[in-house]
Amino acid sequence: MDALANSFRIADIQIEGLQRVSPSPVFAALPIQAGDYADAQALASVMQSLFATGFFADIKLLHEGNVLIVRVFERPAISAINLDGNKAIKSEQLEQVMTENGLKQGEILKREVLDGLVRELERQYVSQGRYSAAVEPEIIPKPNNQVEVNINIDEGDVAGIKHINIVGNEKFSDDDLVGLFESKEAGWLSWLTSNNRYAKERLTGDIEKLESFYLDRGYLDFNVVSSQVSLSADKKAIFITLNISEGDVYTVTDIEIAGDPILPEDTIKRMVLLKKGETFAQNLMTNTSEYVTSLLGNAGYTNAEVQGIPEKNTEDKTVKVTFFVDPQKRVYVRRVLFKGNSRTSDEVLRREMRQMESASASNARIEQGKVRLERLGFFKGVTVENIPVPGTEDQVDVQYTVEEQHSDSISASLGYSQGYGATIGANLAVNNWLGTGKQVGINVNYSKYQTVYSFSYTDPYFTPDGVSRGISVYYQTRDNATIGAADYGTNAYGVNLTFGYPVTEVQRVNFGVGLSHLEIVPGRFALQEIRSSFRQLDLDQYPYVYVRNEDLPSPSDPDGDGIIDSYSLPTDFVTESMLVNHVEPGFVDLYGDKFDTASANLSWVRSTLNRGILATRGNFQSVSLEMTAPGSDLQYYKVEMKGQYFQPLTRHFTLRFKGNVGYGDGYGEMKRLPFFENFYAGGFGSVRGFERSSLGPRQASQVTYLEGFSDYNAIDIDNDGIADNVRGSGSVPVLCSTTERTGSTECSENQLALNVINNYRRSRSIGGNLLVEMSTELIFPLPFIDDQRSMQIAAFVDAGNVFDTNCGRYQADCFGYDITKLSAAYGLGMTWISPMGPLTFSISKPFQQNEFDEREAFQFSFGSGF
Numbered sequence: 001m002d003a004l005a006n007s008f009r010i011a012d013i014q015i016e017g018l019q020r021v022s023p024s025p026v027f028a029a030l031p032i033q034a035g036d037y038a039d040a041q042a043l044a045s046v047m048q049s050l051f052a053t054g055f056f057a058d059i060k061l062l063h064e065g066n067v068l069i070v071r072v073f074e075r076p077a078i079s080a081i082n083l084d085g086n087k088a089i090k091s092e093q094l095e096q097v098m099t100e101n102g103l104k105q106g107e108i109l110k111r112e113v114l115d116g117l118v119r120e121l122e123r124q125y126v127s128q129g130r131y132s133a134a135v136e137p138e139i140i141p142k143p144n145n146q147v148e149v150n151i152n153i154d155e156g157d158v159a160g161i162k163h164i165n166i167v168g169n170e171k172f173s174d175d176d177l178v179g180l181f182e183s184k185e186a187g188w189l190s191w192l193t194s195n196n197r198y199a200k201e202r203l204t205g206d207i208e209k210l211e212s213f214y215l216d217r218g219y220l221d222f223n224v225v226s227s228q229v230s231l232s233a234d235k236k237a238i239f240i241t242l243n244i245s246e247g248d249v250y251t252v253t254d255i256e257i258a259g260d261p262i263l264p265e266d267t268i269k270r271m272v273l274l275k276k277g278e279t280f281a282q283n284l285m286t287n288t289s290e291y292v293t294s295l296l297g298n299a300g301y302t303n304a305e306v307q308g309i310p311e312k313n314t315e316d317k318t319v320k321v322t323f324f325v326d327p328q329k330r331v332y333v334r335r336v337l338f339k340g341n342s343r344t345s346d347e348v349l350r351r352e353m354r355q356m357e358s359a360s361a362s363n364a365r366i367e368q369g370k371v372r373l374e375r376l377g378f379f380k381g382v383t384v385e386n387i388p389v390p391g392t393e394d395q396v397d398v399q400y401t402v403e404e405q406h407s408d409s410i411s412a413s414l415g416y417s418q419g420y421g422a423t424i425g426a427n428l429a430v431n432n433w434l435g436t437g438k439q440v441g442i443n444v445n446y447s448k449y450q451t452v453y454s455f456s457y458t459d460p461y462f463t464p465d466g467v468s469r470g471i472s473v474y475y476q477t478r479d480n481a482t483i484g485a486a487d488y489g490t491n492a493y494g495v496n497l498t499f500g501y502p503v504t505e506v507q508r509v510n511f512g513v514g515l516s517h518l519e520i521v522p523g524r525f526a527l528q529e530i531r532s533s534f535r536q537l538d539l540d541q542y543p544y545v546y547v548r549n550e551d552l553p554s555p556s557d558p559d560g561d562g563i564i565d566s567y568s569l570p571t572d573f574v575t576e577s578m579l580v581n582h583v584e585p586g587f588v589d590l591y592g593d594k595f596d597t598a599s600a601n602l603s604w605v606r607s608t609l610n611r612g613i614l615a616t617r618g619n620f621q622s623v624s625l626e627m628t629a630p631g632s633d634l635q636y637y638k639v640e641m642k643g644q645y646f647q648p649l650t651r652h653f654t655l656r657f658k659g660n661v662g663y664g665d666g667y668g669e670m671k672r673l674p675f676f677e678n679f680y681a682g683g684f685g686s687v688r689g690f691e692r693s694s695l696g697p698r699q700a701s702q703v704t705y706l707e708g709f710s711d712y713n714a715i716d717i718d719n720d721g722i723a724d725n726v727r728g729s730g731s732v733p734v735l736c737s738t739t740e741r742t743g744s745t746e747c748s749e750n751q752l753a754l755n756v757i758n759n760y761r762r763s764r765s766i767g768g769n770l771l772v773e774m775s776t777e778l779i780f781p782l783p784f785i786d787d788q789r790s791m792q793i794a795a796f797v798d799a800g801n802v803f804d805t806n807c808g809r810y811q812a813d814c815f816g817y818d819i820t821k822l823s824a825a826y827g828l829g830m831t832w833i834s835p836m837g838p839l840t841f842s843i844s845k846p847f848q849q850n851e852f853d854e855r856e857a858f859q860f861s862f863g864s865g866f
Helices: 023-029 040-052 091-100 111-127 174-178 200-215 265-269 282-298 346-350 363-375 587-591
Strands: 012-016 056-064 067-074 077-084 134-142 146-154 160-167 223-231 237-245 251-259 305-313 318-326 332-339 379-388 395-404 409-417 421-430 439-446 450-459 468-479 488-502 507-522 594-607 619-628 636-648 654-666 702-705 707-709 731-735 740-742 745-747 754-757 770-780 791-803 823-834 837-848 858-862
Touching (some): 077 091, 091 111, 111 146, 160 174, 200 223, 251 265, 265 282, 282 305, 282 318, 332 346, 363 379, 363 395, 507 587
Parallel strands (some): 012 067, 077 146, 251 318, 332 395
Antiparallel strands (some): 056 067, 223 237, 305 318, 379 395, 409 421, 421 439, 439 450, 450 468, 468 488, 507 594, 594 619, 702 754, 707 731, 740 745, 745 754, 770 791, 823 837, 837 858
């Protein structure tokens, strides 16, 4: 085998030294083949071509007779790649870039690829403002012609903007102009907002904002002459300087409409925001173009172009504005298509459409369909696209792409608790039953506290024009005493039928009727509002009175005959004047305990919210009236008004205002709202930071006649001056000699004493007939979460309470409306639309509360949002 010296005709070519590289790419790279002459030029070309493959560290050319032998020495293979020091850029991203460039385990190491990767990484860190970042590759030889590649990264610190300087501004201050920028000088919140980090794209956007600021104020000659970005010696501080020329203010002298307006010129001119004689404003010119474009789009010219062209007169500083209208061809919709609705049927989506097929395209109707789909609450996001029909110039297909989300909730329970005993239950709330858009609710729960069976069904499109129909039936028994609450139970069943009628695209009127049966079962210690614990005495059963214990004389039996000789006690019968008449009777005392009722409800709802769940734009108002029919066992009415309003502050921050006011009362023979129809406040959807339904008036104290038990052997029943032996006669009422209140005893002179059992701390709220609630929330994006559509977080301040216009004498925490009595709390709340339904959390702290309010710092809810 000899080294090449002279040229020869090649009879064969052999490759030696291949280990990991297959022969195919090597032969494919050779510029010569058998039959060619191997001269100096040809052999040089072989060396150049093989080195260009990047597979080989060295190559030798030999020959044995007329056989050309190519002996190669492969570059080492990569046995492992290790990344160290990277935090700002995830390892997964770096590994993907390396893989795409052929730098991965098992591949041949190409130094040029590694060097290119190092340069790209450093460029990436510079784009993040990390100018001191350093990337050092390390190659460690391993056996079997392998190497281990370590990429050591020193990310360095992010260089912050130290100062932004604007030169040339005379009309506006530095603070006014710099305040427009997204780029900010370092401040105490920079660690959170990162707005002091320099980015070329961000600075470009800030310059555009600066230009728009001046052009919107008539400075048509404004110009950014130059921009300089300098870095400090330690590469930690950045200085930005913008040199500007403001120019003069221009006034509008004339406005013209040119091109082919299609629509009447007067109609288009009504959309023009610029006025003759006023200062030119570029934003008004741009908005006018957009309004006219939308106007033409709604008329079927969806490809229309409208451009505002200013013509400056630099001598007198005036400008003539011409709006050039190019309507292009009128466009028709061939088909309306849906994509992404794997669960929801096309029919449910199609009935929300306002853009009809074969009709001229309308941007407003197409967008309205998108908004209506978002309001359903079935979808995380909705996008719409006009797709031109191939081979035509005047037809499009409108395609709505939806991303479905879980808006239903399913739960089951089986367990035991000390308060409720054994519990078993199942709840199903489906807002999109089997993809039909119908709403179905099934609830089955059993415990020693209550038994509930209920079913509800709502068809939002009972008729094709959007009339809804709903029906619900229920049966429920409850025993509050088993959980230490108010001592009463209820047995109830009923049926409700509702209809809803669309008035406009954003308004509905709902009407419903219902029949119900309710039985109240007061317990032995029922609260005062249900059945008065106070009982008038039967005079025939109380032939004597017993004075208060402190007025009793000591027993005296000087002759030891067993009869008290010295004794003086009242011995009259109880009279009518001694009875107390100022304790209110309970609801059952007045109206009975069984009620058959027919009721009707009427409501008006207006909603422009952008989404059915986790809305961020629009507003909502509703007014509802519920009233029982005259002649029913229960006669009452309830009125409630609710409202929400979203005010965007920036692209990511939104203020939400919410309010709720409710009032109810009895009518006819019923003098007040039944206690079981009272409003309640506290918890999710009300005032967070307080236990659910815990605010407002408490249950009234129990009131009874004070009873005493005698150990004396002498009470003179027959008034003969001799005490009779009545040991064990039991309890007797107490007559008061003075008007006073001590402890739980309430006395009025010459009337029987009352025993008022004050146990407010253990009593629960009983609600009231007047509800006031309000809330303010700042909705902001969650950090480190890419998809914000299924999550919402907000800082909130909630305030509210329940009041009563018919407070009982012995009720605690009961008062008519008083703004100083509103309970309030602040905190953070979050809702997540999970696969099993909405999960809501809040952590809050009350800052204003009443005496008996029950706090709850952390709250959790499954199946509803806040």
